[in-house]
Amino acid sequence: MAADDRLSDLPDDLLCRILHFVPVREAASTSLLSRRWGSLWRSSGAVNLVEHVNNDETPETAELFCSRRHGAFLRAADAALASSCGHVTRLAVDVEVPNGCWIGKFLNGDETAGNTDVLDAVVSHPALRRLEELHLRVVASDHSVYGSLMEEEVRWNIGIYSLSLASLTFETLRALDITGCNMLDLPAACAFPRRLETLTLRHGDVELTRLQRVIDASPGLTTLHFESVFFITDNNSDDHYHGEVVDAGQACVHLRCPAATSLVLELDRSGGIGIDSPKLCSFRYKGLPRPLYLKSPAPDMTVVSLHFIHQMEEDTTRVNFWRFTHNFTDVKILKLVVHNLVHLAVAGKASRAELLRAFPNLERLLLEALEMPTVKKSAVAIANLLRCCPVLRDLTLKLIRTRWTASDWSNPYDKSRFQPDFDNSIDHFKRRTSNASLNNENSDRHGDEVSDIPALSRRRSFTCLQSSLRKVNLKFELSTLDCFGVQLVKFFAQNAMVLEEMCIDSGNRKLHDHMNLNVERWVGADSTKISLKRKNFAESSWEFSRVLPGSTTRFTVLPLER
């Protein structure tokens, strides 16, 4: 291993930039490497304090261990902060304990240690006067508290410590990033003058008025990230307002972020949200479908990602879902994750007129659904979306658990019930493959034909299919040869007139085993329009050409890259 020591040949500033990200113990121990390294670490401008207590302690020793680490941590932190030359611009504290009950022992020590709060002591150290980045993360690995009952996608963690930054003056702070803190006490506005650029809070709660004061005082605050955060407001009660939020007064949570270009909101509980962020370019939301109100338009909004978690009430969910999207009709890129595709299905002209809005600029749409309703309702949902997106170029549909309906929840892992179907399908493939390769001419084209989807029959026309949709990615689980996913493949192959590429992932089998055979069959049934041009078995790609009045277009079917 003893290659030339080229690392030590690097210039000081590069080595310091490297040491900037090294935990302080290892950073300090580089002074032992060689004379070259000496006290270089003191100039890295960062103090990264890391304390991970492993799970292999027995409960009795672990508790003792945590309180013993308290003192050692304090001493190390103090020594590291005191010995850094110049000013520390980055402070990171990363504490992980296996059990939330022990965190107090570590953070406060016992009586003999004078109950010094580790975090208070560290953040108020005089060496931090010119601090630019503050990262605090204190977590317990066993601490995911509520919400997990419903399903795996919701796991709100709550904070396990409290912290006050109220008395501190961080005049140079640019980034504040705090994880796992309850009742975070933020400084008065004047102590955070104007430099804050990013603010990240995770797994904890904060009083909204204090937070708003900090935001108001920071004209350059462009990036806000709230993940599993509970905003404490004056009107926090369990009976939130569930109707449509039409003005700020009706929102439970109202955030005003005039400079923000990027906002992430992962919020628990329900209740309306009002947001006033005219400069937003990207917005990400995860939580219940709930009333949302964008107070001022955000003309630069291009990328929006909405992840709606499960809510029992199907009708409320549907209404809230569509109304939520009304705020983002100008976006170019939209990602939607819904629990059940049925939440998108709006039947009836009147309801559609009320709930559906066009997305006149939307070029890329990604839709992920965890559960599928009946084929008919799924089709209505897809039709609703296609109707809303007249200039869509790139569509990705991930319909993951096509086999599981709500009634399967009792035991979703019981695969055996599908085994007969599966074997049946395999038989079909085998038969089809041999037919196709040995006796293609005579194969039965009218055998198990894939049926059209009622709501998506070709009589209906969608603007995007006629003129803009170039790329379709489909991911689904192949349950039968006539499952919704396969029907969609057929639908897009036959109806997307300017399609260039279709990528398919239908589980773990190779594409040419089934999908293209199907496409070829549909071609056969409809040969005036499309014909197979070339197949490449090595890449599993098939190329088709489509003859239209006056022009010929081509599209390729490929396996979807994972």
Place this chain on the structure above:
Amino acid sequence: MAAATDDAGDSNEMIRVVSSDGEHFEMPEAAANLSLVLRHMIEDDCADAAGIPLAVVAAKPLAKIVDYCTKHAAKSSGLTIEEAEELKRFDAEFIEVDTDMLYDLLVAADFMGVEGLSKLAVQRTADLIKGKTPEQNRETFGIVNDFTPEEEEEICKENEWAFQITKPPSRLC
């Protein structure tokens, strides 16, 4: 992807660069723009058919850097979470290199002003140092210990707090 490829498609020009050992490489202008140095050269009309000479960057790291920039330029605008994650995966695989290549990338990315790559290489080096004793680090990086035992002991004493490793019973330096 539409927005990103369109942008790259509009300025369809390929930029040529030449490594210190005389090998030629090509990348889209959007990719070259990720390097501060190349961007300035392009703005000053120094990019011609002969290629921009990069006197301190050898062919091996330059090939990697062209790769990196091309990938990142294609995905720079309007990142969805998927794309951001894909790019992260790309980065993670990209930087799985031996220490020799890592030094080359550290120096070259710094010289060419490719900020993202520079950060990536710095972070990777920091990760390699993390969690190791000085002895292990010397071995990883081929660093020769030029201290006398007395000097070593003094340094240990001076930074005693740093050499108390987290496991009880206390295992001092």
